[in-house]
Amino acid sequence: MGMNEEIGRIAGDLFAKKKIDVFLGYCHDEHVGARPIYISSGDTDLKKKIEQLMFDEHCVMSLPGFLGRLRGERVGIVAKGCDIKCIIGLLQEHQVSRENLVIVAVECDHVKWKGEEMDKCKYCDVHKPDFYDHIMKGARVRDNVTADKKKKIFSVLEKYEKMTSAEKLAFWKKQAKKCIRCYACRQACPLCFCQECAAQQNVPKYIPDVANENANYMWLMNRAYDLAGRCTGCMECDRACPVGIPWYLLNRKMAKTIAVNFGFVSGKKENIGKKTPLSDWSEDDPDKWVR
């Protein structure tokens, strides 16, 4: 039985056994191949919607971002490896309760956006996820990337780390100039769940609202810091940004800093129950730089 029918079968009997109130999956979309679908137990056309469920290389949109709105409801969710990392991040920060969640994992070789494979898939170490309630076997799925190949994901940073600080400032100010403050990066991110974002706070006002170069630079810096140690590299912010700001550079730089200095990698199964790195501390954190 193909993966699509398998997902439909599981969703069907989860609804039948009253285990879930809402099921989040993907359905076909004639322009980009796939888009999210929301099936609630109260839907009149429940059967028709369940038949639409599918999974293929076009299912690039991340679904855990919607769990925040479904607090208190039992949710079944189709999730590929990188989505499961985000779910683990949400579980680690107590945003979602494990017993309200049924994870229908899918083995995923790669996902596409606008015709090309996403950059994250080359370094993906969860083609075959290891944290799930149900697993869908994929046909030709590469095996997970080894640890040192995973490190190559930081190779893209060298070019930017070698720049002088004046060049870096010019580069990031140029990126900030493009930003139109539509906040698609924040809204698309599964781990950006603050009730009131620092950008909307006005007492005190940390990040000016005007979309000029300096205010956007502050926005980029503040958001990159807020995700340090939490971002799992799902690259939804890069995909959602209409003006192409390279968020992955900032997120990977933070991930590299946290991994090298504090030995923490986000999105792992064993992180659940542990604190996120920046809300924790240890004696042997770097100390020489403090006077």
Place this chain on the structure above:
Amino acid sequence: MKNREDYIPIPAKVVALRDETLDVLTLQIKPDEKVTFRPGQFFLLSVFNAGESAFAFSNDSGDIECSVKCCGLNTQAIHRLAIGDFVGVRGPYGNSFLDFIKGKKDIYLVAGGIGTAPIRSLLQHILANRNKFGKVTLLMGARTPADLPYMDELMALRKNKKAKVDVILTVDTQPEEGWKENVGFVPVILDKIKPKTKNSLVFVCGPPIMIKFCADTLSKKGFKGDQIISTLENRMQCGIGKCGRCNIGPVYVCKCGPVFTYDDIKKMPKDM
């Protein structure tokens, strides 16, 4: 007054400050150009390096008065103002209560929380033209006695036999001691005072919840929709129907309001 279409406020000076309650301050502002306004209208007060916010006029004529509760960036900046400080005024915008008063009517003024400001403006207008109006009853409510603004004016009004205004005060919960007035939510007390429907109008100002319950109570008592008039305090930024945020259905609260009859409000979609 120069046409204010390009959002430039009129320079103005703060001439008087008075603390109404712990977090409500009444400002008296003297703009460089004469600004004439009517009860129920609103204006936009600019405090520099903070921003611009919409406030209702809380007096009837002369220098602009407005009562400001301290909540966010702009209002905190307003609470830091001193006499002689420089501010900006843009307005008046919106319609007035007076557009809804035709002929000599009995008036019920119902105010809750910070909704007391526009009601005070209407009250001052009524006192200035007392013979044009029939019986006048003022019902004002707040959470605690300390939150009731304009207390000294209301006490004086009670003693002033000539004004013939029946002042009723209420607070939500029974305070420990020293409170001889009513206790209970405004709609409950409004039900208790049994307002008469003949030839009378009710003006209700306050949080949306209070407006809803007062309107329900009054409808049960036989008041028709056009006898209940209220102001909707949606979030406003431009005041001239362009910034697109104060709409309830196709109706823009700043341009077609903020004063509406309960009939209008019932016709609007449930988007409040």
Place this chain on the structure above:
Amino acid sequence: MAKRNDDLVIAAILCKWCSYAGADLAGTSRVKYPENVRVIKVPCSGRVSPRFAIKALYEGADGVLISGCHPGDCHYSEGNMRARRRMFTFKTLTEFMGIEEERIQMSWVSASEAAKWKSVVEDVLDTVNRVGRNIIFEDGNE
């Protein structure tokens, strides 16, 4: 050593139990230290969010010094340790985004170390002087 530019401004965010007391002691015992420092008192260095540091630089400060108790002396037992990890991560981010490393500094000053407070302030001023006035947010405001 370049002539020290006198109108540099250092925003010093001091934890009230140790560093602020140390600076206070320096003051009362007439220890002369450069006046470019603007002191901000916070309950603990752990209270300092990196947003304060970048906001200070945005408003025109040339350097930011966050000072707390020595490891182990913290009145709230781990505030300084948390601040150390946060500010280290934030420094690598600001350095990656083009803000010179010398702009944001951290130090441990205890309540009795008036002399150390003086030397810390002078060191910070010299390092910030190496990179000069903060022109990061000078243009790009229109």
Place this chain on the structure above:
Amino acid sequence: MKIIVDKKGLLKFIDSIRKKYRLIAPVQKDEGLFFDAVSNTSKIVFDYINPKNTAKEFFFPIKDPILRYDSDSIEEVKKSKENIAIFGIRPCDARALSVMDKVFNWDTKDGLYDNRRKNALLIGFGCNKAGDHCFCTSFGYGPHESKDVDVMVYQLGKDEFMVLGVSKRGVGCVVSGKKASPVHESRRKELEKGIVFKKKMDVDKVYKKLDTVFDSDYWTGASFHCIGCGTCTFLCPSCHCFCMSDERNIRYRIWDSCQFACFTKHTSGHNPRPTQRERYRQRVYHKFSYYKKNFGEHLCVGCGRCTLHCPMKVDIFSIANGTLDINEK
């Protein structure tokens, strides 16, 4: 008065515009095709559906300084005297500008917007093919509409363009070139008929239907996967909501979006539109119902940008169309 020019002639004509106007045209940038100021006309792109940003950005900019103040005085920020000319504006963007003129001149005139709009030159460029999400014909105008521009350019062949002056100012600019014959005009009509639209909506039926389905829970399911970012409103040619913000002694008018959570949040914390359901419903109603009730024309012009650039592929066309088959409960 229609004239026929080749590509070189057209570029020469556009170059002549640059003497009196600041020229803006679609140019390729690394993140996509954008309207931007152009220094030499060779960089102008001719083969496109629509640039990612819109002509609105040059009349209603993302940040518009209004006034500068210091401790005791207010000083209006001088409006730049430089007039702009936009080449390559599609009929949908041009129509969006004329639709937005209505709200910016509703009783009080909006000085900031009107000054730029008054003396700007719009050089329209007729479409030769429809994008996946275009549905402009549903609003009673077509891909060759020239009503809202000053000069209209059509591409008849690879190296053959027809240029016609529409407004008084437009006619003034169009000078050299051989006169167009009726054959060219009929070829243009054929081209227009040849454009196939994948999407067509009966806008009047939707307009009537929307009056009855405001409280239906269709909106929860339809707009569930909208994540509430501002991309659709910021890339829309006719979205005009804004906010004011003071920064370093200058008050700016900046873009705002009805999709943001605190767009309508009261100071008391009460929010008339607490969840994404109400916000996306507001967007559909403003585009297909409220604006027509206030100004007689729909705010949506069917350019398809919001669906094309939505990260979650929320399609306003299928959501608005989907309201037709909500059966009366």
